[in-house]
Amino acid sequence: MTLVGLSFAYLKDRGLNTALNILLLALGVATLVILLLFARQLEGRFTRDAQGIDLVVGAKGSPLQLILSSIYHVDVPTGNIPLSAVQALRQERTVAKVIPLALGDNFRGYRIVGTEPAYPAHYGAVLSDGRMWDKPFEAVIGADVAAGLGAGLGQRFLGSHGLGSGQSPEHDATPFIVVGRLKPTGTVVDRLVMASVESVWDMHGIAHDENEHEDEPDEAHGVMQPEVTALLVTYSSPLGAIQLPGFINRQTNMQAAAPAVEITRLLSLVGLGIEAVQALALLLLLTAGLSIFVALYTALRQREGDMAMLRVIGASRASIFGQILVEGMLLATAGALLGVALGHGVIAAAAANFRQLAEMGLDAGRFDIAELWIVLGALAIGAFAALLPALRVFRADIAETLAHSR
Amino acid sequence: MKLAAGVSAATTPLVSFSTLSHAMDGRTVLAIPGWEQAAGEHALVLGPSGSGKTTLINIICGLVTPTSGSARIDGMDMTALAPAARDALRRRTIGLVFQTLRLIPALTVRENLALAQHIGRGLHDPAEISALIARVGLAHRADAKPRALSQGEGQRAAIARALITRPRLVVADEPTSALDDSNAAAMIDLLFETATATGATLLVATHDVRIRPRFAKVLTLAPPALQAAA
Numbered sequence: 353m354t355l356v357g358l359s360f361a362y363l364k365d366r367g368l369n370t371a372l373n374i375l376l377l378a379l380g381v382a383t384l385v386i387l388l389l390f391a392r393q394l395e396g397r398f399t400r401d402a403q404g405i406d407l408v409v410g411a412k413g414s415p416l417q418l419i420l421s422s423i424y425h426v427d428v429p430t431g432n433i434p435l436s437a438v439q440a441l442r443q444e445r446t447v448a449k450v451i452p453l454a455l456g457d458n459f460r461g462y463r464i465v466g467t468e469p470a471y472p473a474h475y476g477a478v479l480s481d482g483r484m485w486d487k488p489f490e491a492v493i494g495a496d497v498a499a500g501l502g503a504g505l506g507q508r509f510l511g512s513h514g515l516g517s518g519q520s521p522e523h524d525a526t527p528f529i530v531v532g533r534l535k536p537t538g539t540v541v542d543r544l545v546m547a548s549v550e551s552v553w554d555m556h557g558i559a560h561d562e563n564e565h566e567d568e569p570d571e572a573h574g575v576m577q578p579e580v581t582a583l584l585v586t587y588s589s590p591l592g593a594i595q596l597p598g599f600i601n602r603q604t605n606m607q608a609a610a611p612a613v614e615i616t617r618l619l620s621l622v623g624l625g626i627e628a629v630q631a632l633a634l635l636l637l638l639t640a641g642l643s644i645f646v647a648l649y650t651a652l653r654q655r656e657g658d659m660a661m662l663r664v665i666g667a668s669r670a671s672i673f674g675q676i677l678v679e680g681m682l683l684a685t686a687g688a689l690l691g692v693a694l695g696h697g698v699i700a701a702a703a704a705n706f707r708q709l710a711e712m713g714l715d716a717g718r719f720d721i722a723e724l725w726i727v728l729g730a731l732a733i734g735a736f737a738a739l740l741p742a743l744r745v746f747r748a749d750i751a752e753t754l755a756h757s758r
Numbered sequence: 759m760k761l762a763a764g765v766s767a768a769t770t771p772l773v774s775f776s777t778l779s780h781a782m783d784g785r786t787v788l789a790i791p792g793w794e795q796a797a798g799e800h801a802l803v804l805g806p807s808g809s810g811k812t813t814l815i816n817i818i819c820g821l822v823t824p825t826s827g828s829a830r831i832d833g834m835d836m837t838a839l840a841p842a843a844r845d846a847l848r849r850r851t852i853g854l855v856f857q858t859l860r861l862i863p864a865l866t867v868r869e870n871l872a873l874a875q876h877i878g879r880g881l882h883d884p885a886e887i888s889a890l891i892a893r894v895g896l897a898h899r900a901d902a903k904p905r906a907l908s909q910g911e912g913q914r915a916a917i918a919r920a921l922i923t924r925p926r927l928v929v930a931d932e933p934t935s936a937l938d939d940s941n942a943a944a945m946i947d948l949l950f951e952t953a954t955a956t957g958a959t960l961l962v963a964t965h966d967v968r969i970r971p972r973f974a975k976v977l978t979l980a981p982p983a984l985q986a987a988a
């Protein structure tokens with residue numbers, strides 16, 4: 353039986369009090385861990401999905417909406433822009449890459465993106481099996497789509513109009529056929545169904561070069577022209593950032609939005625909310641610290657006689673001081689570890705029950721280095737809460753304590 | 759010099775003090791002439807309430823520094839040592855039995871002994887603990903917590919704990935004053951028996967005149983009023 357063993361015995365002896373203090377601390381730690389993981393993973397997902405995209409060009413409207421719909425595929429698009437914009441932008445000297453996106457359809461909630469193979473390539477996606485599309489209605493699916501639908505190569509499916517999971521009637525046109533599946537990338541591509549831009553046009557009966565229906569008059573398709581929803585632009589020189597957005601926003605019917613600017617704006621909005629909850633969590637931690645302090649303080653008052661006895665049989669002040677500190681630290685360690693486990697558990701449960709969170713890329717299995725700081729913070733609180741009662745050891749006179757305690 | 763004194767332990771008295779006095783709040787609470795107790799010579803400090811028995815024990819244990827005079831334990835001047843050295847001397851040589859027992863309620867009897875063994879000698883010897891528990895007749899209650907022990911069982915546990923550090927001197931403050939005649943006799947029997955078996959010397963402080971006949975060597979403390987007069 354060492355003094356550390358004694359700490360355990362004391363904690364066990366007032367088991368309910370110990371359990372409640374551990375729980376209180378764990379709740380504070382868990383809240384902080386949840387906030388941290390949520391903020392970090394959200395931010396990580398935001399930056400990863402937007403990496404290498406300097407500008408998004410789309411229909412006029414809210415720039416944030418344009419960014420959300422065309423980079424993160426979470427909001428509805430602002431509208432469409434003429435296909436001619438693709439060529440026009442590609443001719444700009446400051447532009448290195450233009451990736452067109454045609455949006456508006458889904459298959460069971462997974463968005464169908466009409467684009468070019470350059471799009472998955474931009475995110476470093478490689479095929480796990482099959483091949484890239486090269487004809488209309490050939491589709492390549494991201495890893496999450498493949499897992500979520502259990503779709504294999506050769507699988508046929510009909511897209512539905514709209515971006516949510518299909519209430520609207522399915523297009524009664526040609527079905528898509530899965531020709532390739534991508535390896536997981538940890539980016540938005542994992543959750544997308546990708547096909548050629550022409551496929552999306554065909555779904556909506558839009559005429560285009562490759563579908564020359566000379567026998568049908570143009571009126572059969574109404575006024576619909578080949579359009580795309582958005583263009584993802586990468587600059588070749590920093591000059592692009594100076595000239596291009598201003599030009600597009602002033603001189604054309606389109607708008608240009610910089611992901612970096614919009615995301616910073618969005619995160620600062622989200623950040624305000626996170627900071628508010630963070631303050632509450634810190635308050636919770638301090639409450640837990642105070643509760644540990646009160647528990648140790650009252651326990652030590654009852655144990656004054658024990659401590660004096662230990663001193664008499666030869667324990668040094670330092671070792672008794674250490675014993676009390678260890679008691680606080682054991683509480684804090686248990687609370688911190690339980691809190692981390694609880695935090696990850698809650699995130700796992702949330703990701704399992706709310707698809708939007710899973711789509712945000714919330715992953716309970718990932719640990720953040722900052723969690724270590726939260727744990728250390730909790731330990732510091734435990735140590736501090738134990739410090740004040742423990743310091744009494746250095747003030748107490750043994751003979752007097754023996755005389756006045758049982 | 760201290761070392762030499764320790765080596766010649768066989769001839770040095772285990773406990774000795776010169777003329778000793780102690781004052782608290784400007785009042786003399788203890789004033790006694792010189793005294794010596796040899797190893798193996800069980801002794802009794804007898805005096806009425808308030809005569810300074812606990813104060814004397816505290817001085818012997820190095821918990822209180824007397825106003826004048828000094829107490830030597832095993833040849834070393836307890837009163838002249840620095841606090842840490844006092845702790846060490848007490849840890850090495852003295853085992854204490856408290857009137858209120860002071861067993862740690864969160865620990866079992868066995869664990870109480872193990873903790874004292876760890877603090878006193880820095881080792882863990884389960885066999886010695888079991889043997890001592892058996893010697894005081896508590897083998898069947900070794901894993902019980904103090905709350906679950908009877909008064910007599912608690913006293914046995916407290917004596918076992920005092921002996922587990924193999925002290926040369928066992929000091930007991932009022933071990934019998936709260937007990938009835940038969941229990942008081944049993945307590946003294948057990949103290950004598952275990953002390954003799956482990957080679958420890960007893961120093962018992964009490965106002966309980968019932969145990970006076972059991973000791974050959976007695977230090978009688980005068981009532982406070984008489985001490986003040988002296």
Ligand SMILES: Nc1ncnc2c1ncn2[C@@H]1O[C@H](COP(=O)(O)OP(=O)(O)OP(=O)(O)O)[C@@H](O)[C@H]1O
Pocket residue numbers: 752782783787805806807808809810811812813814965982
């Ligand atoms: N902290 C203190 N401050 C002032 N006086 C004290 C203090 N502690 C004890 N005394 C006094 O010192 C005297 C001796 O006390 P002590 O406790 O040594 O007596 P005792 O012989 O052990 O008595 P008892 O048999 O009741 O335990 C008493 O008169 C007591 O009132």
Ligand SMILES: [Mg+2]
Pocket residue numbers: 811812813931932
């Ligand atoms: Mg007393």
